[in-house]
Amino acid sequence: MNTMYKTAIIFFLIIFLAFIHIATGYIFQYPVDTLNVILGMCIILTLIRGSGAIVWVAFGSYFLIELFTITPFGIVLFSGTITVLLTFWLSETVFTNQSIYAALGITFFAVFIYRLLYMILLFVTDLTNAEVSISKIAVLQSVGWELSLTMVFVLILYALWQLWERKKTKRPGTYFA
Numbered sequence: 001m002n003t004m005y006k007t008a009i010i011f012f013l014i015i016f017l018a019f020i021h022i023a024t025g026y027i028f029q030y031p032v033d034t035l036n037v038i039l040g041m042c043i044i045l046t047l048i049r050g051s052g053a054i055v056w057v058a059f060g061s062y063f064l065i066e067l068f069t070i071t072p073f074g075i076v077l078f079s080g081t082i083t084v085l086l087t088f089w090l091s092e093t094v095f096t097n098q099s100i101y102a103a104l105g106i107t108f109f110a111v112f113i114y115r116l117l118y119m120i121l122l123f124v125t126d127l128t129n130a131e132v133s134i135s136k137i138a139v140l141q142s143v144g145w146e147l148s149l150t151m152v153f154v155l156i157l158y159a160l161w162q163l164w165e166r167k168k169t170k171r172p173g174t175y176f177a
Contacts, residue, residue, distance in 0.1 A: 010053055014060035017041055021065060034146040038062060039114060040153045042084045043107055046091050047098055048161060058084035072125050079117040083110050100158060107154045111147045115139075 021037040028035075038061045045054050062080035069076050087110045095102035119139065 006053070010057055010060070013045075013057045014064065017057065017061040018064035021061070022068065031145050032149065034142045035149040035153055036111065036114070036146055037153070038065065038080065039083065039110055040107070040150045040157070043087060043103065043110055043154055044157050044161070046084075046088050047103055047106070047158065050092065052088065055081065055085050055088055071122065072129065075118060075121045075125065079114050079121060082117060083114040086110075086113055100155065100162070103154055103158045104151055107151045108147065111143075111150050115143045115146070 017038045020041075024035055024037050025033045038058065042054050042058045042061075045051075045057070059077070059081045062077045065080075066073060066077045087106055090109060091102075091106055095106055122139070
């Protein structure tokens with residue numbers, strides 16, 4: 001029963017994250033629609049839970065997102081899944097404390113690696129397939145917005161989680177520690 005419960009939670013998270021990511025892109029206009037909700041939530045869940053199941057949630061969510069993109073199949077899926085896998089490894093080995101600064105460092109690394117992998121795969125696809133035409137300049141322009149908005153998103157949610165956790169345990173301290 002416990003395995004079935006965990007599987008249902010993972011399935012719900014996959015659909016929820018994909019829905020919120022798509023809704024963010026359609027509801028908000030240019031600067032805010034670059035927010036990478038899936039990556040931000042996977043970072044938050046990695047810092048809170050520290051479970052490898054987050055990689056499977058990212059894989060499923062990015063697979064659903066991949067169905068709606070104009071890029072060749074696999075670019076978003078590979079970039080997102082490998083980024084979350086590296087982020088999980090980074091949070092387990094390098095940023096072992098759970099401070100806000102570690103969350104921001106992991107977020108910066110994650111968005112940078114995600115866009116780096118995305119651009120490399122886009123370049124390789126462009127070399128091998130002449131009919132794919134995606135503006136690299138437009139992608140590079142949106143990287144700054146995506147980086148800053150995803151970092152603010154993670155900062156707000158992680159700070160709220162730390163405040164809630166501190167209030168729940170009723171222990172004094174700063175949430176920046």
